[in-house]
Amino acid sequence: MPSRHRAPSIARPSIVLSLLAVLGAGGRAGAEEVFVAVGAGGHRMVSRDGIHWDRHAEWGKPGHDQNDLNVVTFFKGAAYAGGGFFSGRLAATRDGVHWSDGVVPESKPIFGLEVIGDAMYAVDLGGRVHVTTDGRTFKKVASATMPSRTHFIRQTAQGNGIIVGSGDFGPVIAFDPRTNEITVTQMPDQTVKKPFSHPVAFGGGVFVIGGLDGSIARTTDGVALEYADGKQARVEMHSIVWTGAEFLASAKGGGFRSQDGLTWTRVDRKLGRVVRGCNGLFYSRSWPASHVSYSQDLSDWVPMPNEKKYWVSAVAFGQLSGEKTPPPLPAAAPRKPAPDREKSAGR
Secondary structure, eight states, X not given: OOSOOOOOOOSOOHXXXXXXXXXXXTTSTTOEEEEEEEEGGGEEEEEXXXXXXXXXXXXXXXXXXXXXXXXXXXXXXXXXXXXXXXXOXXXXXXXXXXXXXXXXXXXXXXXXXXXXTTEEEEEETTSEEEEESSSSOOEEEEEOOOSSTTOOOOEEEXXXXXXXXXXXXXXXXXXXXXXXXXXXXXXXXXXXXXXXXXXXEEXXXXXXXXXXXXXXXXXXXXXXXXXXXXXXXXXXXXXXXXXXXXXXXXXXXXXXXXXXXXXXXXXXXXXXXXXXXXXXXXXXXXXXXXXXXXXXXXXXXXXXXXXXXXXXXXXXXXXXXXXXXXXXXXXXXXXOOOOOHHHHTTO
16 A cells, blocks of 8 residues: 555645646546545445545445455556455446446455556455456466365455465465465464454565464465464454554454564554554444544544445555546356246146
8 A cells, every 4th residue: 555645735826726626636637546445335435535535336235245345456547346245346436436347257255456567466255366457357367275165365465576365264375476376374273263363464574464363473475474472462363554664453452563573562552443554544443344433643543434324344545547437347247047946846
């Protein structure tokens, strides 16, 4: 994610303001830099400052179904949101108002969208990696061999030229886009499925991965894992973020901090159950997921205005080109018709 938050502009000559209104933040007609938040129900909303939101769009009420949106990123002048329940659903926009809707072929629900170089990679629940260079066509380039059919990927991060993901029962996948090779490493003693027990973050040249029962791993390549000497706390990390100077992890009853990902100390402040960072702002989500607070220093938290009570699973910052026509996406494969019960019963 970009590393700094842009404060609102103050007191500029009217001619400059008029020019910016025409050109937008990116210097092109209609282009602008914005925050986009997404969540369950297909909830999508846009903000210029990361605090006040408009351009709301939705597919329905949050229901843990094909309308789920889990992740969002920016790619070539458009925002892409990924999720789904049966398959990897995508939505894309260039202006934050007009959205296209599609499904990544041969995919499960999308839990990672990472941009590296000239390509965007979608990582799905089963550890499959799908790539696009134009935002329109997707190709499956890697498929993880999981320890079992219930080992899933729920979050990803990128750094050191690779993508690392983690998920249910402790699988750690490392995908190298230079070779399209994917490696799976199993964290030990991950025998129970629990929510919020699979965070991963990158910062300071290393990935930090949180597992069950207080297990925390550090790695540079997603394959060789070093385990932190913090398991005596028996605290499971719900989320981990890189602040720009250190890792901060939210956990039950408080939080922990670490500069190297191995040595952790408790912080004297309460954090939300899920914390995300984006362009100099941090977001803390509680239940329901429409209850979101924001902070610039991870100390003072302010409830985020959310009049429509939209759910927030992820936030990203980037540039929209401003074009009204959204990127075309692959269409969902037609579903097989349900069997005729009377015919199948021989009537």
